[in-house]
Amino acid sequence: MSVTVAELGEVQLIERLRCRMPRAASVRVGIGDDAAVLRWGGRDELLFASDMLIEGTHFTRRTTPAQGIGWKALACNISDIAAMGGVPRFAVVSIGLPRGIRLSWVDGLYRGLRRCARRYGVALVGGDTVRAPCVVVDVAILGRVPAGRAVLRRRARVGDRLFVTGRLGGSLASGRHARFTPRLREAQWLMRHVPVHAMIDLSDGLASDLWQIARASRVTLRIDAASLPVSRTARTVRHALMDGEDFELLFAVAAHAAGGVPRAIGRVPVTAIGVVAARGAAVQLVNRDGRIQPLIPTGFKHF
């Protein structure tokens, strides 16, 4: 009996591989969070992550300009580092290109990467360029976080209040997915002012990413449908829950400290969307009529 990757699904695939990886004493957090946390000596720990964009899976050259693809390839990695409470520092970029692709297109891709790098203080220090049947852009990023201060997915506790930045849904439909602002400044503000228990960046859709925290922390997250900040493009709660690529922050704060979370950080709204209601991994949606329904872990599917 031969099983295909499509039948197994991405989450199970990653889980399957995780337990088989060798560990080392210097690995504080390995596979399973937005970034690995690594000891290196000194006051800071290293954050290490990668994100790959594939033409046809994450974008098409017809609908997304080259510069947007370059921006997104780096920005989604910066978003991962931000969600760990860290600051991005260095990146390497591996690029696969079809043989006949125009140099002007490649220049656009690099312009997007460079602009994003400058804006967020990331040095592009290397990489690889190879021939491929479609455009592939894989960015690996190194960030810095004070030792012991990385914010993980697995520390949400019963009683915590849940918040999201920005507005959710419609990112792909509106083109925002290729020009979004990674919430680095907002995450850094939170690190200085609020004791954040758990944090994740929204890449696969709120419902799916709520489950990431629920599973990692083994808690039940209860979300108020009426409170969700639905984007103008998304319009429906369903889109706000299921659409991927928002690249906003979802975070958990102890009830006693929740009053310290402002309505906005700069111009970016921050919205209370629910609570950590109980132990045991689950996600529940409280509808406008008060009924509670279980939220299944769907969202952007990679396979």
Place this chain on the structure above:
Amino acid sequence: MSVTVAELGEVQLIERLRCRMPRAASVRVGIGDDAAVLRWGGRDELLFASDMLIEGTHFTRRTTPAQGIGWKALACNISDIAAMGGVPRFAVVSIGLPRGIRLSWVDGLYRGLRRCARRYGVALVGGDTVRAPCVVVDVAILGRVPAGRAVLRRRARVGDRLFVTGRLGGSLASGRHARFTPRLREAQWLMRHVPVHAMIDLSDGLASDLWQIARASRVTLRIDAASLPVSRTARTVRHALMDGEDFELLFAVAAHAAGGVPRAIGRVPVTAIGVVAARGAAVQLVNRDGRIQPLIPTGFKHF
């Protein structure tokens, strides 16, 4: 007039991008060597590199077993770190997979990655798994080198003697490209016992990689055809010069210290193949009849 990537070629493409990258004070060496060298505080510096393998460009599933592809994806990165005089520590792996690929194949890929990781003490700490039209494996690696000790391509000097490890050519034809031994132990031995001026790992073919040192150091490398250690599969000097994926070390040592380079490190032969003859970037081949001919920078072409 629109230029394609194929017309420009890989070397020119990387050069074109290099000068456009932002730099930072903490970047000791950026794009253009086997790995970037980064300051991080403390006694050690970080080495950071990535290498991408694409189905159809670097391998086919028909001719290379999954485990070989996994091994190679990590081993070629370890080879890069070794060639900088460093020790590999952590890696993240981004994988693109076609929808219908068998899980048993993916398990084979991961077995190869894991075996290589264990053998060389590398912790696999994260990555990304996405859908792609062909298999894509991109590994980004972090290594460690004592501050100021990284061996670069640009420090070869007139008078230096040139050496290579192992035997060259026929790597793809023999299948060695998917099960080679990255020369980490040999590079570390050299770091302890010999003042190495410049070093590179042979990935694109000796002729092409000689040019990398010649250009970076602005020197003329003169190679004796008769001295080249030709592998049994390659048989001809031409193959030893032009075939790619040897993953052996090419290094330059001051003439006065060249006597300290042994004939072998463990079981791996080390061969003197020529000298740094003059200033100015060039590579020359001394034929068996004593004639000197220029060696053009060809080898494995990515585009």
